[in-house]
Each structure stands twice: as structure tokens, then as C-alpha cells.
């Protein structure tokens with residue numbers, strides 16, 4: 001059935017969720033019964049506004065695109081090849097794969113970027129509210145922090161998008177997570193997301209759209225919002241969104257970008273589930289090794305757990321705000337002897353700004369190591385991997401066995417604050433355990 | 438989709454793509470036969486030696502969670518897996534399975550329904566899995582017909598190369 005939309009009536013509809021609205025606007029046909037709006041459960045064929053791929057999936061996407069006899073990508077201004085997972089290359093193989101990407105980008109005359117993490121780079125430069133973005137990476141959900149519908153897919157799907165500019169999607173049901181009041185001191189978006197993971201588990205939002213709403217979310221910066229939308233993926237979500245508002249518009253204005261199309265869920269739109277985070281009483285959270293769903297308050301871990309490594313960075317926690325917080329805690333203190341602390345700014349822009357603000361030197365003086373920007377050890381390929389029987393605190397996205405190297409290592413997932421505090425004490429610790437100056 | 442019969446290998450909840458194909462192997466090659474040599478080694482080092490063509494993977498909740506690497510289902514394909522059964526399957530992995538030609542099945546079953554090495558039969562026409570050891574049957578949700586169309590052509594690439602278009606699907 002060919003969708004026939006009336007844009008303004010869809011945008012103003014009080015009974016539609018964010019996902020239903022945006023996928024109605026983007027769809028060229030849908031499996032629904034012929035209304036002009038798509039409803040949760042319908043399948044739609046949608047046009048894609050932006051697509052990207054990094055150096056792990058990129059060479060495979062290129063291979064499939066060529067096998068599909070693709071000649072030109074659907075729109076060279078809507079395609080980004082991004083080298084971030086193993087950059088600078090840690091092996092000859094990586095160097096060779098990067099060259100395949102460069103060659104493809106130059107033959108297609110499309111964009112290529114080297115160094116910054118893909119999600120962060122697109123946040124900084126391209127995403128605008130109302131876009132439908134598909135990336136060949138699970139954490140593409142991150143870009144929903146700017147009011148986009150952003151979802152990850154695999155290489156075949158993205159190769160076919162390069163070819164046609166289109167993809168199929170099932171319109172997801174919605175889980176609305178309410179954060180109704182601002183967070184207490186020392187509590188961050190990461191703790192909110194870990195609390196949501198405790199409630200939902202790692203598949204509680206499988207195939208769903210997560211909308212983050214409430215005064216607590218409205219008070220957050222784009223950096224913090226991006227941590228929420230990033231970690232929604234660990235709950236299984238297809239996409240995750242914070243509706244565009246004044247904070248979004250200001251962020252975009254500061255970058256000379258267009259305000260895009262603001263879409264928010266209708267106030268009578270039915271949801272699959274509402275979740276209320278008690279943000280006022282929230283405490284520092286940590287996910288125990290094995291799964292991001294093993295979340296609990298740091299204070300409830302029980303035993304003192306000695307650690308070998310602390311890592312801060314990734315598309316979850318490598319933004320400027322995260323680095324500022326870590327530096328504020330480490331300033332004038334030193335990382336515990338025997339613990340290695342590795343900080344990976346998420347993008348070149350973040351790195352440069354952190355340098356201007358003196359953050360990099362504060363980190364170095366406290367004994368931390370600062371790596372080149374990008375994914376760092378999170379990609380499991382280089383820059384700070386952990387070995388057998390080692391224990392790490394990780395301000396990053398996930399802690400499945402083997403995520404940072406050895407399958408016989410243990411990873412505690414935390415906020416940058418908790419990571420910094422742990423680096424100082426040498427144990428998994430919340431900021432309360434570090435003396436306030 | 439023709440009905441299949443095969444030996445199953447069981448795994449627990451939250452088997453991530455890091456377990457299905459550990460990071461260090463994800464860029465060594467993109468060929469199924471090469472990647473297959475490392476399938477499931479994030480959880481069972483010996484798996485590639487034990488598995489045979491036509492075997493079936495059984496997972497718990499959230500099978501295939503984590504990274505979007507399509508190399509993970511390609512590795513399974515490389516060691517002869519054509520069907521994955523789990524209590525739930527993470528969405529990107531689900532799409533990737535269809536795209537590379539593996540049939541993803543979600544079904545509700547008690548933990549002891551499948552044991553390693555059980556012979557099972559999957560009846561796609563009826564939407565039922567039969568465990569030959571116990572004789573018990575298990576209904577499952579058949580995937581939407583447009584996905585069967587993609588699967589029946591051998592995956593997304595073959596579908597497109599065969600002249601298939603998304604617009605024709607529904």
C-alpha cells in the first residue's frame with residue numbers, strides 16, 4: 001500500500017508516538033490498512049536520510065555493494081565512511097582495510113573521516129532533528145539525542161541502502177522512560193541508563209523505540225542525552241530518542257546547523273510500557289561483569305574488588321562533559337599505583353577542546369594515559385586491552401565476556417565519575433569513597 | 438522453506454556477537470569458511486571442531502545481542518548452521534541472519550527442552566519444532582512472509598541480484 005501523507009497532520013497527531021510519526025513521514029509504502037499514518041507493527045519501506053559505516057563493517061559493506069554490482073551510491077552527500085575502530089591501525093591487515101575504504105570513498109566521491117568515533121562525528125556535524133539515519137553499527141541509536149530516528153543494521157542491509165537509499169523497517173512499539181526531576185550531585189545520565197537497564201534487562205526493549213522524557217531529561221545537555229540514547233541499545237532498542245527542544249536548537253545553532261524538523265510523541269499516544277526512574281533518589285550504579293543488565297548500586301557490591309585497569313571513553317562516555325568530570329575528580333590526585341587508567345576522547349573535536357581546557361594535562365599529571373580519539377579498546381582490537389583474570393572498570397557501553405580482550409577478564413560498567421573514583425582507590429568505588437577536597 | 442533436521446547445540450542467555458565471533462577474528466576475513474573456524478569460540482573454544490554441517494544452534498534470551506557485526510552470522514553459516522532457535526533474538530542479529538540466509542526462530546521453551554546433541558526437526562510449514570529424543574513438539578512464530586521471500590532466495594544479496602525489490606514485498 002502506498003503511503004499518502006499529510007505531513008502537518010501527522011506531526012500534530014496526538015495519538016501517534018515519535019516512531020509512528022517519523023516512519024509515517026519517511027515511508028513510501030506500508031503494510032498497514034491504508035491510513036496515511038503507519039502504526040506500531042506495520043512494516044514500511046522508508047527512505048534513508050543518512051547512512052554510515054566504520055572500518056569493521058566497511059570493507060564487508062563494500063564487498064557486498066560490489067557483489068550487488070553497485071556502481072554509484074544513492075546519494076554521495078548522504079554517505080559517510082568512518083575510520084575509528086582501529087585507528088591508527090594496529091596491524092597491517094587494518095591498514096589494508098582502511099585503504100579499501102579510502103579507495104571506495106574516492107571512487108564514489110563520498111565523505112570519509114579518520115579518527116573520530118562515527119556516532120560522535122555525525123552528532124557533531126550532520127544529524128538534525130527529523131532525520132532517518134541508519135548506521136552499520138549497533139550504537140547508531142545514539143543519534144536519537146538530536147531528535148532523529150536512528151537505528152543500526154548489518155552490512156547487507158547497509159550495502160542495499162547504499163544501492164537504493166531505502167530500507168524496510170517494522171514500526172516499533174514504544175517504551176517511554178520518564179525522568180521527572182533533575183539528577184542529584186554526582187549522579188549522571190550513565191547512572192540513569194544503568195538503572196533503566198536494571199529494570200528492563202538487556203532485552204526488555206528488544207525491537208522497541210525508547211523515548212526519554214521528563215524534566216530530568218530536558219535539563220540534560222546533548223552529551224548526557226547521547227549517553228541515554230546510546231545505552232538504549234543495550235536494552236535491545238531499535239531506536240531511542242530525546243525530542244528536539246531548546247537545548248537541541250541551541251546546540252545546532254552553535255554549530256551553524258539547521259534546526260531540522262521537530263517531532264515529538266502525541267500526548268495521547270499509547271505505549272507498550274512506561275518506566276519511571278526515581279531520579280531524585282538515584283545513587284551511583286554499576287553493572288557487574290557479564291552483562292550490562294547486571295546493574296545495581298555501587299554501595300551494594302559488598303566485597304571490595306581490586307582492579308587492574310580503568311577505561312573511560314567510547315561512544316557512551318567519551319564526550320567532553322565526561323572528560324571534564326573525570327578531570328575534576330583526578331585533579332590534584334593520583335591514579336593508584338598498579339592501576340592503569342586509559343582515557344580515550346571520542347572524537348578529534350573532543351580531544352582538541354579537552355586540550356584547550358587543560359583536561360588532557362590534568363589527566364596526564366594524575367597518571368592516566370590518554371590515547372588517540374576513536375573507539376579505543378572498546379573495539380577489542382587495540383589500545384588498552386585487558387588480559388586473563390584482570391578486572392576493569394569501564395565507562396563504556398557493554399561488559400560482555402571478552403569485550404575488552406580476554407574472555408577470562410571481568411568488566412564493571414560504570415559512569416565516568418565512578419571510574420575515576422575507582423582509579424584513585426584501586427577498588428570499584430563510588431565518588432563518595434574518595435575524599436572531597 | 439524446506440523442513441530441516443539436525444543436531445542441536447545449546448547455549449544460555451545473552452550470547453553476544455563477541456561470543457559468537459570474538460573481536461580479534463572479525464576482520465581477518467569475510468569468507469564464511471574462514472570465519473566459521475572461529476564460530477562460538479568466545480564461549481566454547483572447541484565448537485568449530487564439534488559442529489557439523491546442518492547442525493542447529495539453540496540459544497536462550499537475547500541471542501546475538503551486542504555489536505552489529507554481520508561476520509557473526511556469517512561465521513555460523515560457515516560452519517554449516519542454517520537455523521538458529523532462541524527464546525528471543527536481538528534485532529540486528531535477526532536481520533543479519535535473514536540477510537545471510539539463516540532462518541531465525543523465536544520460541545518459548547523450558548530450559549530442558551533441548552539438550553546438546555538432540556536430533557531436532559523443524560517444520561516450517563507447520564511452525565513446529567520436534568525434538569526426536571523426547572518426541573515433544575514446540576510451536577514457533579513463523580516469520581513474516583516477505584522475510585521468507587528473502588530467505589528463500591538465499592539471503593538479501595541473492596534476493597536483490599535476482600531482481601527482487603523492496604517495493605514488491607508488500
Ligand code: SF4
Pocket residue numbers: 085117137139313314315316374375376378379397
Ligand atoms: S566506542 Fe565501542 S560501542 Fe561505540 S562504536 Fe566504537 S566499538 Fe562500538
